[in-house]
Amino acid sequence: MIKIGIVGGTGYTGVELLRILAVHPDAEVKCITSRSEAGMPVADMYPNLRGHFDLAFSEPDSAVLAQCDLVFFATPHGVAMRMVPELMAAGVRVVDLSADFRLKDLDVWAQWYGMPHETPEWAQKAVYGLPEVARDAIRQAQLVANPGCYPTAVQLGFLPLLEQGLVDPSRLIADAKSGASGAGRQGNIGMLHGEIGESFKAYGASGHRHLPEIRQGLSLAATGPVGVTFVPHLVPMIRGIEATLYAELSEPADFDRLQALYEERYETEPFVDVMPFGSHPETRSVRGGNQCRMALHRQEQSNVVIVSSVIDNLVKGAAGQAVQNMNIMFGLDETQGLKAPALLP
Numbered sequence: 001m002i003k004i005g006i007v008g009g010t011g012y013t014g015v016e017l018l019r020i021l022a023v024h025p026d027a028e029v030k031c032i033t034s035r036s037e038a039g040m041p042v043a044d045m046y047p048n049l050r051g052h053f054d055l056a057f058s059e060p061d062s063a064v065l066a067q068c069d070l071v072f073f074a075t076p077h078g079v080a081m082r083m084v085p086e087l088m089a090a091g092v093r094v095v096d097l098s099a100d101f102r103l104k105d106l107d108v109w110a111q112w113y114g115m116p117h118e119t120p121e122w123a124q125k126a127v128y129g130l131p132e133v134a135r136d137a138i139r140q141a142q143l144v145a146n147p148g149c150y151p152t153a154v155q156l157g158f159l160p161l162l163e164q165g166l167v168d169p170s171r172l173i174a175d176a177k178s179g180a181s182g183a184g185r186q187g188n189i190g191m192l193h194g195e196i197g198e199s200f201k202a203y204g205a206s207g208h209r210h211l212p213e214i215r216q217g218l219s220l221a222a223t224g225p226v227g228v229t230f231v232p233h234l235v236p237m238i239r240g241i242e243a244t245l246y247a248e249l250s251e252p253a254d255f256d257r258l259q260a261l262y263e264e265r266y267e268t269e270p271f272v273d274v275m276p277f278g279s280h281p282e283t284r285s286v287r288g289g290n291q292c293r294m295a296l297h298r299q300e301q302s303n304v305v306i307v308s309s310v311i312d313n314l315v316k317g318a319a320g321q322a323v324q325n326m327n328i329m330f331g332l333d334e335t336q337g338l339k340a341p342a343l344l345p
């Protein structure tokens with residue numbers, strides 16, 4: 001059994017980790033932290049977990065976490081970077097769900113996250129944990145930076161086109177929409193039902209912290225600089241991200257070939273589903289599941305490839321991908337604990 005610690009257990013990604021790990025045959029949660037709820041039994045706070053965990057939240061304590069085999073950080077930005085060095089020294093493996101170790105350019109990181117990076121050496125050593133790109137490196141990694149939710153949906157949708165150099169990399173567009181759980185569980189007037197229900201808006205249109213992360217991943221795929229316009233939107237639902245992606249073909253291409261390219265690229269990927277050409281993947285088809293579903297489209301007389309990509313932001317966009325990374329790191333079946341299909345309706 002892999003001994004698991006979770007730092008930040010009262011947030012949405014923390015409870016999603018617990019939901020997935022509750023039925024994972026090879027993992028046992030030993031420690032789950034919350035400063036505000038220390039002492040409270042997990043099942044009192046989250047009744048869906050009654051009968052699954054006989055565990056109470058505790059204050060974060062590095063000495064206790066150091067006894068685990070793997071620690072997940074489900075904390076706001078800036079927490080993991082301060083606690084990770086001690087865990088690394090103790091030989092613990094870490095999957096960080098925050099953005100602390102996702103970017104390699106730490107000036108860019110500081111600009112977007114509003115503080116200097118405190119452990120630059122670990123930011124360089126961390127492996128960016130998108131399994132569809134970095135499976136071999138993840139296997140060996142002591143520290144995995146779990147990708148952001150929007151970056152997961154956007155990168156998976158664009159990758160085959162960029163890897164094959166089929167599109168103009170300077171004119172990519174990602175028009176993405178997220179449910180409200182993407183903003184976490186902290187009290188925030190702007191996220192009240194009365195504020196976001198019956199309404200729909202773009203935000204961060206002049207720049208969002210996921211833009212440099214998306215750019216970093218796509219430029220590796222394209223082996224050169226990319227230009228991306230990324231606009232996130234908040235939609236009045238709880239879970240789910242839909243990203244509609246646009247890329248201009250460099251030369252005319254046969255769309256049957258493009259469909260075949262996507263199917264081949266993801267043929268062996270357990271969590272990427274390329275749907276038939278012209279399908280419209282729905283967020284509810286991935287709700288609670290670790291899949292990314294996508295479909296290609298073309299409009300008449302156009303040389304633009306349109307890709308619609310959907311994930312559950314809390315699963316493939318966070319906790320599910322984190323457990324997928326754990327499975328890879330520990331040499332387990334990658335789908336362990338993640339086999340359940342999505343909830344529909």
Ligand SMILES: NC(=O)C1=CN([C@@H]2O[C@H](COP(=O)(O)OP(=O)(O)OC[C@H]3O[C@@H](n4cnc5c(N)ncnc54)[C@H](OP(=O)(O)O)[C@@H]3O)[C@@H](O)[C@H]2O)C=CC1
Pocket residue numbers: 007008009010011012013014033034035036037060073074075076077079097098099147148149181182183184185186313314317318
């Ligand atoms: N929500 C989503 O869809 C996604 C979120 N993420 C990222 O995952 C991380 C967690 O997100 P989410 O679950 O939504 O966040 P929440 O705001 O819902 O929860 C944050 C958790 O961290 C704990 N925490 C806060 N500050 C500290 C601290 N200084 N030290 C230790 N623990 C702390 C909180 O508990 P307490 O204050 O009681 O200690 C709480 O349990 C974030 O970095 C987020 O950006 C990534 C992908 C998707």
Ligand SMILES: CC(=O)N[C@@H](CCC(=O)OP(=O)(O)O)C(=O)O
Pocket residue numbers: 097098099147148149150178179180181182183184210232234
């Ligand atoms: C709807 C909403 O507010 N979404 C969040 C992104 C989700 C998230 O937590 O971002 P990470 O994956 O980088 O941690 C936002 O726009 O900041």
